[in-house]
Amino acid sequence: MSAEETLNRRESQFQNLIVSNADAMVVLDEEGVACFLNPAAELLLGLSAEELVGELVGFPVVGGETTEIDILHTGGEIRIAEMRVADTEWEGKEAYIATFRDITERKRTEEALARLHAELETRVQERTAELAQAVEALRQEAIERLHAEEKQISMVLEERTRIARDIHDTLAQGFTGIVIQLEVAEDALADDLEAARAHLLRARELARESLAEARRSVWALRPAVLDQPDLVSSIASLVSKLTRESPISIEFTSHGDPRPLLYEMESDLLRLCQEALTNALRHARAANLRVALTFDPQHVQLCVEDDGQGFDPSMPSQSRGFGFHSMQERVERLGGELILASEPGQGTRLMVMVPVPEID
Amino acid sequence: MNENHDNVKGFEEALSQSTAGTYVLRLYVVGTSPVTTRAVRNIQALCDQHLKGRYDLEVIDITQEREAARKAQLVAAPTLIKELPPPVRKFIGDMSSTEVLLVGLDLKE
Numbered sequence: 421m422s423a424e425e426t427l428n429r430r431e432s433q434f435q436n437l438i439v440s441n442a443d444a445m446v447v448l449d450e451e452g453v454a455c456f457l458n459p460a461a462e463l464l465l466g467l468s469a470e471e472l473v474g475e476l477v478g479f480p481v482v483g484g485e486t487t488e489i490d491i492l493h494t495g496g497e498i499r500i501a502e503m504r505v506a507d508t509e510w511e512g513k514e515a516y517i518a519t520f521r522d523i524t525e526r527k528r529t530e531e532a533l534a535r536l537h538a539e540l541e542t543r544v545q546e547r548t549a550e551l552a553q554a555v556e557a558l559r560q561e562a563i564e565r566l567h568a569e570e571k572q573i574s575m576v577l578e579e580r581t582r583i584a585r586d587i588h589d590t591l592a593q594g595f596t597g598i599v600i601q602l603e604v605a606e607d608a609l610a611d612d613l614e615a616a617r618a619h620l621l622r623a624r625e626l627a628r629e630s631l632a633e634a635r636r637s638v639w640a641l642r643p644a645v646l647d648q649p650d651l652v653s654s655i656a657s658l659v660s661k662l663t664r665e666s667p668i669s670i671e672f673t674s675h676g677d678p679r680p681l682l683y684e685m686e687s688d689l690l691r692l693c694q695e696a697l698t699n700a701l702r703h704a705r706a707a708n709l710r711v712a713l714t715f716d717p718q719h720v721q722l723c724v725e726d727d728g729q730g731f732d733p734s735m736p737s738q739s740r741g742f743g744f745h746s747m748q749e750r751v752e753r754l755g756g757e758l759i760l761a762s763e764p765g766q767g768t769r770l771m772v773m774v775p776v777p778e779i780d
Numbered sequence: 781m782n783e784n785h786d787n788v789k790g791f792e793e794a795l796s797q798s799t800a801g802t803y804v805l806r807l808y809v810v811g812t813s814p815v816t817t818r819a820v821r822n823i824q825a826l827c828d829q830h831l832k833g834r835y836d837l838e839v840i841d842i843t844q845e846r847e848a849a850r851k852a853q854l855v856a857a858p859t860l861i862k863e864l865p866p867p868v869r870k871f872i873g874d875m876s877s878t879e880v881l882l883v884g885l886d887l888k889e
Contacts, residue, residue, distance in 0.1 A: 452869070452871070452872075465855050467855070472855070475853065476853075476868070476870050477855055477856075477870065478856070478859050478860075478870035478871050478872035479869065479870065479871045479872070479884055480871075480872055480873050481860075481871045481872065481873035481875050481876070481881055481884070482873045482874065482877060483876025483877045484876070487815060487873050487874040487876065488813075488814070488815045489815060489856050489858070489872065489873065489874070490809075490810040490813065490842075490856060490858075491855070491856050492842065492849060492854050492855055492856060492857060496846070498810055498842075498843075500813075501856075503856075503873060505873075518872075
């Protein structure tokens with residue numbers, strides 16, 4: 421085989437290698453004129469080998485191993501390719517072989533991923549901002565609550581100071597007075613009975629005054645003083661709540677001079693009122709309910725009546741069903757009296773009468 | 781007459797000298813892809829360094845001027861065309877190899 425034959429054979433092997441390559445390949449001479457292109461390159465550029473060979477394509481200028489390049493398909497589409505350049509020999513002359521790998525799909529995927537990433541980033545930032553806001557709101561709430569608690573504590577302390585002053589100013593003085601009167605009475609017992617009696621009377625008077633003072637102080641101690649509503653407004657708000665929740669009309673009236681009672685007593689009376697009303701609403705089939713709270717100097721009286729179907733109180737099974745027993749116990753604990761009046765068809769009336777200490 | 785002739789001659793000489801040295805370069809790119817930015821920056825730097833005061837560089841966005849790309853018979857972008865001085869030369873790629881370009885533009889042996 422001659423040298424020329426060997427050369428030709430090698431060149432045709434080289435061509436076959438290029439032709440069968442999946443990447444687009446263009447062989448360019450020293451000026452950048454196309455010498456050869458494989459079918460993949462024809463497809464990528466939209467040009468046949470006959471059209472491009474002999475044309476000035478351009479001398480490849482790549483700094484590194486590869487560069488991205490935009491391929492202008494004759495159909496107008498622009499695709500992105502990775503260009504790689506290698507020295508070669510073509511028909512005995514120095515030449516370059518430029519390889520183009522189509523990376524359009526990869527780039528598009530990368531771009532879509534980047535967009536998605538940015539979107540996620542934005543969402544995370546939004547979420548973070550929302551959380552920060554929520555945390556700040558919680559912090560503010562905690563601060564407000566702390567302030568409210570501090571205020572309440574300072575109110576309690578103020579109240580204690582007031583009571584201490586009260587006890588000092590009135591009770592201590594009262595007791596001192598009583599002791600003095602009793603001592604003077606004791607001295608007078610031997611020779612002046614009249615005077616002794618007068619001092620004893622004065623001592624009793626002072627004792628009564630001090631007792632009233634002591635009671636007044638105890639009432640002032642009720643939690644109500646801090647932020648609880650009094651019995652009249654508690655019953656009024658209970659009645660208006662029940663009225664809102666049921667179609668039955670409930671009327672509430674208060675008589676006499678309402679005054680503060682011991683906290684336990686107020687809370688028991690409120691509970692009794694609530695039970696009586698609930699019973700009436702559940703069982704009485706009434707159209708109208710009336711609640712009356714009456715204060716007189718020695719008692720407080722609560723009356724709940726309805727115009728419903730009534731029942732026979734002498735039948736224990738019926739009255740017991742209405743929680744009558746527990747109500748009665750409650751009233752007895754308060755030292756009061758409970759009267760239940762009802763007969764079939766005549767409605768029901770529940771009366772509670774509780775003694776309260778007299779106030780000056 | 782002589783003086784006038786001399787003037788004209790001098791003007792023609794000056795003109796030929798000035799145009800002979802001027803490089804007319806066109807860089808065809810696609811939009812503002814990373815490779816576009818890189819190519820523009822590379823060419824600008826090369827011109828500033830080696831052709832200061834004697835070049836005319838025009839950057840043409842193919843997406844805006846399809847017709848220009850068709851006329852220039854481009855197959856890829858970025859493509860740099862040296863219109864003047866002759867011969868016309870074309871380069872494709874990111875223009876990042878200054879050495880190759882300098883040789884290609886006859887600015888270096």
